[in-house]
Amino acid sequence: MISFAQVRIARPTNQLTKVIPFYTEGLGLPQLSSFTDHAGYSGVMVGLPGREYHLEFTQHEAGSPGAAPTKDNLLVLYIPDPTEFSKAVVRLQNLGYFPVSPENPYWQDKSFTFEDPDGWRVVLFRGTWGEVE
CATH class of the missing domain: 3.10.180.10 (2,3-Dihydroxybiphenyl 1,2-Dioxygenase, domain 1)
Structure with a gap:
Protein backbone atom coordinates (compact mmCIF):
# COMPACT_ATOMS: atom_id res chain seq x y z
CA MET A 1 0.00 0.00 0.00
CA ILE A 2 1.24 3.51 -0.82
CA SER A 3 1.60 5.96 2.05
CA PHE A 4 0.06 9.18 0.82
CA ALA A 5 1.16 12.29 2.72
CA GLN A 6 -1.43 14.82 1.56
CA VAL A 7 -4.67 15.09 -0.39
CA ARG A 8 -5.75 18.13 -2.41
CA ILE A 9 -9.07 18.41 -4.17
CA ALA A 10 -8.99 21.14 -6.80
CA ARG A 11 -11.74 22.67 -8.88
CA PRO A 12 -12.33 25.76 -10.98
CA THR A 13 -14.73 28.56 -10.21
CA ASN A 14 -15.91 31.78 -11.82
CA GLN A 15 -16.71 33.21 -8.39
CA LEU A 16 -13.45 33.06 -6.44
CA THR A 17 -14.27 36.19 -4.43
CA LYS A 18 -17.50 34.55 -3.20
CA VAL A 19 -16.09 31.04 -2.77
CA ILE A 20 -13.30 32.20 -0.43
CA PRO A 21 -15.59 33.61 2.30
CA PHE A 22 -17.97 30.63 2.00
CA TYR A 23 -15.18 28.19 2.88
CA THR A 24 -13.15 30.39 5.24
CA GLU A 25 -15.67 32.57 7.10
CA GLY A 26 -18.67 30.27 6.70
CA LEU A 27 -17.15 26.83 7.17
CA GLY A 28 -14.24 28.10 9.25
CA LEU A 29 -11.52 26.43 7.18
CA PRO A 30 -8.19 28.23 7.43
CA GLN A 31 -6.71 29.74 4.28
CA LEU A 32 -3.40 27.94 3.77
CA SER A 33 -2.14 29.75 0.70
CA SER A 34 -3.16 31.84 -2.28
CA PHE A 35 -1.71 32.98 -5.57
CA THR A 36 -2.47 35.62 -8.18
CA ASP A 37 -1.89 35.53 -11.94
CA HIS A 38 0.14 32.34 -12.19
CA ALA A 39 -0.05 31.72 -15.95
CA GLY A 40 -3.45 33.41 -15.93
CA TYR A 41 -4.72 31.56 -12.84
CA SER A 42 -5.49 32.91 -9.40
CA GLY A 43 -6.48 30.71 -6.52
CA VAL A 44 -6.67 29.83 -2.89
CA MET A 45 -6.04 26.72 -0.81
CA VAL A 46 -8.10 26.11 2.32
CA GLY A 47 -7.78 23.11 4.53
CA LEU A 48 -8.23 21.15 7.67
CA PRO A 49 -5.87 21.54 10.62
CA GLY A 50 -2.51 19.94 9.90
CA ARG A 51 -2.67 20.70 6.16
CA GLU A 52 -2.91 17.02 5.18
CA TYR A 53 -6.26 17.63 3.50
CA HIS A 54 -7.00 20.77 1.56
CA LEU A 55 -9.16 22.24 -1.16
CA GLU A 56 -7.93 24.43 -3.99
CA PHE A 57 -10.17 26.79 -5.92
CA THR A 58 -8.82 28.38 -9.08
CA GLN A 59 -10.10 30.99 -11.48
CA HIS A 60 -8.61 31.63 -14.90
CA GLU A 61 -8.57 35.14 -16.31
CA ALA A 62 -10.44 33.86 -19.41
CA GLY A 63 -13.09 32.18 -17.27
CA SER A 64 -13.34 28.91 -15.39
CA PRO A 65 -16.81 27.43 -15.34
CA GLY A 66 -17.42 25.69 -12.05
CA ALA A 67 -21.07 24.67 -11.88
CA ALA A 68 -21.67 21.36 -10.12
CA PRO A 69 -22.67 18.50 -12.42
CA THR A 70 -25.40 17.15 -10.07
CA LYS A 71 -26.98 17.87 -6.69
CA ASP A 72 -25.41 14.68 -5.34
CA ASN A 73 -21.77 15.77 -5.85
Missing part, protein backbone atom coordinates in the same frame (compact mmCIF):
# COMPACT_ATOMS: atom_id res chain seq x y z
CA LEU A 74 -20.90 16.30 -2.20
CA LEU A 75 -18.11 17.42 0.06
CA VAL A 76 -18.97 15.93 3.45
CA LEU A 77 -17.43 17.53 6.53
CA TYR A 78 -17.84 15.63 9.79
CA ILE A 79 -18.14 17.80 12.89
CA PRO A 80 -18.18 15.81 16.15
CA ASP A 81 -18.62 18.77 18.50
CA PRO A 82 -22.30 19.88 18.62
CA THR A 83 -21.35 23.46 19.50
CA GLU A 84 -18.93 23.73 16.57
CA PHE A 85 -21.56 22.19 14.29
CA SER A 86 -24.12 24.82 15.34
CA LYS A 87 -21.59 27.65 14.97
CA ALA A 88 -20.79 26.59 11.40
CA VAL A 89 -24.48 26.52 10.46
CA VAL A 90 -25.02 30.00 11.95
CA ARG A 91 -21.92 31.42 10.22
CA LEU A 92 -23.13 30.18 6.84
CA GLN A 93 -26.60 31.59 7.45
CA ASN A 94 -25.09 34.94 8.46
CA LEU A 95 -23.35 34.97 5.06
CA GLY A 96 -26.71 34.34 3.33
CA TYR A 97 -26.41 30.56 2.79
CA PHE A 98 -29.24 28.38 4.06
CA PRO A 99 -29.71 24.61 4.14
CA VAL A 100 -31.13 22.93 1.04
CA SER A 101 -32.83 19.54 0.79
CA PRO A 102 -30.33 16.79 0.08
CA GLU A 103 -30.73 14.73 -3.09
CA ASN A 104 -30.09 11.53 -1.10
CA PRO A 105 -32.44 11.18 1.90
CA TYR A 106 -29.65 9.49 3.89
CA TRP A 107 -28.34 12.95 4.85
CA GLN A 108 -31.72 14.39 5.87
CA ASP A 109 -31.75 13.84 9.64
CA LYS A 110 -28.01 13.61 10.24
CA SER A 111 -26.77 16.81 8.70
CA PHE A 112 -27.38 20.07 6.91
CA THR A 113 -26.59 20.52 3.23
CA PHE A 114 -25.51 23.89 1.81
CA GLU A 115 -24.72 25.01 -1.73
CA ASP A 116 -21.57 27.05 -2.27
CA PRO A 117 -21.62 29.99 -4.74
CA ASP A 118 -21.08 27.59 -7.68
CA GLY A 119 -23.84 25.20 -6.61
CA TRP A 120 -21.49 22.53 -5.26
CA ARG A 121 -22.99 20.94 -2.19
CA VAL A 122 -21.32 20.76 1.20
CA VAL A 123 -22.78 18.50 3.85
CA LEU A 124 -22.14 19.38 7.48
CA PHE A 125 -22.55 16.08 9.32
CA ARG A 126 -23.29 15.99 13.07
CA GLY A 127 -20.77 13.45 14.34
CA THR A 128 -18.16 11.27 12.67
CA TRP A 129 -18.24 8.67 9.93
CA GLY A 130 -19.39 5.30 11.18
CA GLU A 131 -20.79 6.82 14.37
CA VAL A 132 -24.39 7.16 13.13
CA GLU A 133 -25.74 4.76 10.52
Whole structure:
Protein backbone atom coordinates (compact mmCIF):
# COMPACT_ATOMS: atom_id res chain seq x y z
CA MET A 1 0.00 0.00 0.00
CA ILE A 2 1.24 3.51 -0.82
CA SER A 3 1.60 5.96 2.05
CA PHE A 4 0.06 9.18 0.82
CA ALA A 5 1.16 12.29 2.72
CA GLN A 6 -1.43 14.82 1.56
CA VAL A 7 -4.67 15.09 -0.39
CA ARG A 8 -5.75 18.13 -2.41
CA ILE A 9 -9.07 18.41 -4.17
CA ALA A 10 -8.99 21.14 -6.80
CA ARG A 11 -11.74 22.67 -8.88
CA PRO A 12 -12.33 25.76 -10.98
CA THR A 13 -14.73 28.56 -10.21
CA ASN A 14 -15.91 31.78 -11.82
CA GLN A 15 -16.71 33.21 -8.39
CA LEU A 16 -13.45 33.06 -6.44
CA THR A 17 -14.27 36.19 -4.43
CA LYS A 18 -17.50 34.55 -3.20
CA VAL A 19 -16.09 31.04 -2.77
CA ILE A 20 -13.30 32.20 -0.43
CA PRO A 21 -15.59 33.61 2.30
CA PHE A 22 -17.97 30.63 2.00
CA TYR A 23 -15.18 28.19 2.88
CA THR A 24 -13.15 30.39 5.24
CA GLU A 25 -15.67 32.57 7.10
CA GLY A 26 -18.67 30.27 6.70
CA LEU A 27 -17.15 26.83 7.17
CA GLY A 28 -14.24 28.10 9.25
CA LEU A 29 -11.52 26.43 7.18
CA PRO A 30 -8.19 28.23 7.43
CA GLN A 31 -6.71 29.74 4.28
CA LEU A 32 -3.40 27.94 3.77
CA SER A 33 -2.14 29.75 0.70
CA SER A 34 -3.16 31.84 -2.28
CA PHE A 35 -1.71 32.98 -5.57
CA THR A 36 -2.47 35.62 -8.18
CA ASP A 37 -1.89 35.53 -11.94
CA HIS A 38 0.14 32.34 -12.19
CA ALA A 39 -0.05 31.72 -15.95
CA GLY A 40 -3.45 33.41 -15.93
CA TYR A 41 -4.72 31.56 -12.84
CA SER A 42 -5.49 32.91 -9.40
CA GLY A 43 -6.48 30.71 -6.52
CA VAL A 44 -6.67 29.83 -2.89
CA MET A 45 -6.04 26.72 -0.81
CA VAL A 46 -8.10 26.11 2.32
CA GLY A 47 -7.78 23.11 4.53
CA LEU A 48 -8.23 21.15 7.67
CA PRO A 49 -5.87 21.54 10.62
CA GLY A 50 -2.51 19.94 9.90
CA ARG A 51 -2.67 20.70 6.16
CA GLU A 52 -2.91 17.02 5.18
CA TYR A 53 -6.26 17.63 3.50
CA HIS A 54 -7.00 20.77 1.56
CA LEU A 55 -9.16 22.24 -1.16
CA GLU A 56 -7.93 24.43 -3.99
CA PHE A 57 -10.17 26.79 -5.92
CA THR A 58 -8.82 28.38 -9.08
CA GLN A 59 -10.10 30.99 -11.48
CA HIS A 60 -8.61 31.63 -14.90
CA GLU A 61 -8.57 35.14 -16.31
CA ALA A 62 -10.44 33.86 -19.41
CA GLY A 63 -13.09 32.18 -17.27
CA SER A 64 -13.34 28.91 -15.39
CA PRO A 65 -16.81 27.43 -15.34
CA GLY A 66 -17.42 25.69 -12.05
CA ALA A 67 -21.07 24.67 -11.88
CA ALA A 68 -21.67 21.36 -10.12
CA PRO A 69 -22.67 18.50 -12.42
CA THR A 70 -25.40 17.15 -10.07
CA LYS A 71 -26.98 17.87 -6.69
CA ASP A 72 -25.41 14.68 -5.34
CA ASN A 73 -21.77 15.77 -5.85
CA LEU A 74 -20.90 16.30 -2.20
CA LEU A 75 -18.11 17.42 0.06
CA VAL A 76 -18.97 15.93 3.45
CA LEU A 77 -17.43 17.53 6.53
CA TYR A 78 -17.84 15.63 9.79
CA ILE A 79 -18.14 17.80 12.89
CA PRO A 80 -18.18 15.81 16.15
CA ASP A 81 -18.62 18.77 18.50
CA PRO A 82 -22.30 19.88 18.62
CA THR A 83 -21.35 23.46 19.50
CA GLU A 84 -18.93 23.73 16.57
CA PHE A 85 -21.56 22.19 14.29
CA SER A 86 -24.12 24.82 15.34
CA LYS A 87 -21.59 27.65 14.97
CA ALA A 88 -20.79 26.59 11.40
CA VAL A 89 -24.48 26.52 10.46
CA VAL A 90 -25.02 30.00 11.95
CA ARG A 91 -21.92 31.42 10.22
CA LEU A 92 -23.13 30.18 6.84
CA GLN A 93 -26.60 31.59 7.45
CA ASN A 94 -25.09 34.94 8.46
CA LEU A 95 -23.35 34.97 5.06
CA GLY A 96 -26.71 34.34 3.33
CA TYR A 97 -26.41 30.56 2.79
CA PHE A 98 -29.24 28.38 4.06
CA PRO A 99 -29.71 24.61 4.14
CA VAL A 100 -31.13 22.93 1.04
CA SER A 101 -32.83 19.54 0.79
CA PRO A 102 -30.33 16.79 0.08
CA GLU A 103 -30.73 14.73 -3.09
CA ASN A 104 -30.09 11.53 -1.10
CA PRO A 105 -32.44 11.18 1.90
CA TYR A 106 -29.65 9.49 3.89
CA TRP A 107 -28.34 12.95 4.85
CA GLN A 108 -31.72 14.39 5.87
CA ASP A 109 -31.75 13.84 9.64
CA LYS A 110 -28.01 13.61 10.24
CA SER A 111 -26.77 16.81 8.70
CA PHE A 112 -27.38 20.07 6.91
CA THR A 113 -26.59 20.52 3.23
CA PHE A 114 -25.51 23.89 1.81
CA GLU A 115 -24.72 25.01 -1.73
CA ASP A 116 -21.57 27.05 -2.27
CA PRO A 117 -21.62 29.99 -4.74
CA ASP A 118 -21.08 27.59 -7.68
CA GLY A 119 -23.84 25.20 -6.61
CA TRP A 120 -21.49 22.53 -5.26
CA ARG A 121 -22.99 20.94 -2.19
CA VAL A 122 -21.32 20.76 1.20
CA VAL A 123 -22.78 18.50 3.85
CA LEU A 124 -22.14 19.38 7.48
CA PHE A 125 -22.55 16.08 9.32
CA ARG A 126 -23.29 15.99 13.07
CA GLY A 127 -20.77 13.45 14.34
CA THR A 128 -18.16 11.27 12.67
CA TRP A 129 -18.24 8.67 9.93
CA GLY A 130 -19.39 5.30 11.18
CA GLU A 131 -20.79 6.82 14.37
CA VAL A 132 -24.39 7.16 13.13
CA GLU A 133 -25.74 4.76 10.52
